[in-house]
Amino acid sequence: MAELRSCMATVAEEVEAVLDRTLPAVDGPQARLHEAMRYAMLGGGKRIRPFLVVAGADLFEVPRARSLRAGAAVELIHGYSLVHDDLPAMDDALTRRGRPSCHRQYDEATAVLVGDALQSLAFELLADPATHPEAEVRCALVRGLAEAAGAAGMCGGQMIDLLAEGRPLELPQILELQRLKTGALIGFACEAGAVLGGAGEAARQALRGYAADLGLAFQIQDDLLDVTGDAEVTGKDTGHDAAAGKATVVALLGVAGSRRRLEALRRSADAHLDRLGQRTAVLRAVFEFVISRSS
């Protein structure tokens, strides 16, 4: 695990550098927008999604410069979603990564534009020839990320989440919510390396299976932290879901039941990885990290 943390820290630094180069410089008449985009994206975050892209891409010996760019694009989508989710009309979150949320640091209108411009930047980054010399690969990445981010993915999941406030959801509905809200983007992150590496359908299917387990585990752990976590450690408000009457796996299965579910997901994820050959230690360790993290 110490080794994984060191690998993750390295990739996080490399992703930060790509984001720093990709985000617009703080100048021009719209400098405030550029500054707020940088505020939202730089200097924080575990960069788990980019790490998944890199770890998946390493299975197929993809040059690191390419997987980092694809990872940065996924992180831009994730970052924009946090800025918009934190808005008063959405989750109304005061803090993010231990700092004031974007709309509190700037203002609501700026935060809306920050999210919008970050989303555009993600696709601009992917479509650039520096991401991969083959345009077919770049187009596949753009399509995959757009699907994962849109109405059939992350945005759709967020809609279901908003509709679920104060309403009792059954477990299958909650699982569907989380499959879209968190799972779709994590699924794309895991599969992107295979796309970059031109891997066959069997490998992509195994990675999708692993990603589905990981995504759900990630969300359950997130919900557990909301119930049991410490705001100073997580860097965001806790007890927020319960206060909002939000349906979560943890609310339905309880803390102990949720931890049993995490174990079952780990076994399933391992079975998917068994089909991917020898070099899956990093992806196994990521799963371990995700279900044991405290922030």
Add this chain to the structure above:
Amino acid sequence: MAELRSCMATVAEEVEAVLDRTLPAVDGPQARLHEAMRYAMLGGGKRIRPFLVVAGADLFEVPRARSLRAGAAVELIHGYSLVHDDLPAMDDALTRRGRPSCHRQYDEATAVLVGDALQSLAFELLADPATHPEAEVRCALVRGLAEAAGAAGMCGGQMIDLLAEGRPLELPQILELQRLKTGALIGFACEAGAVLGGAGEAARQALRGYAADLGLAFQIQDDLLDVTGDAEVTGKDTGHDAAAGKATVVALLGVAGSRRRLEALRRSADAHLDRLGQRTAVLRAVFEFVISRSS
């Protein structure tokens, strides 16, 4: 002009059909999001940007199915920007296209998600092989649209616009604001046909020059309508810019001065089109339409 209106009506219908097929059906647990996306995009709008894509593409004999898809992608970006611009934290507009704005018909959180999901859909549509058989062309379209939509384009212009409220801008600053806010997307629309048709740099440059004139003319006419228009005809609030203390060309040059500026822009646009050969009658007529429209 009657002929142009008939051409525009035909293209608008065809674009509507592409959007109808592309937008998600109203089903699933996130059906409310899908319904609101359709509310925001269908059944209204002049579809000027898609028409520009089609008119530009016609110069290079691009199959209509391709230019309509690219046009629909531009319209999705335009549509998302209207939904977000109308939000209470932004322009706080009550009506749009003669109907309640999206956040009034649904709610603010849904409207944020609608805009986000429409933007994703635009890139998903462009990256699909049905848009063009060559991935290089699709990637060029994705990059161009992302640049036009993002911090160096539409979002950047909107930021400058927000910062300008109540502050006296000089004419060069206003022109820069409008070049980004409205001009970038119109510029992409005009050039997209050349990208689809594999046209050379000279043609692309001429189209960009035409687009720059058209974009500014479009915005000046928009501002003129805000001053002189009828809310029942324009389908949106009027007198809004003046009330918000917004800097516009019209506020600076006056109504008569703005109309003289429109004439100068028309002469410049004609000069650009002179370099594009014989079949530019439609693009000339579009310019005429833009500066004489009443809504």
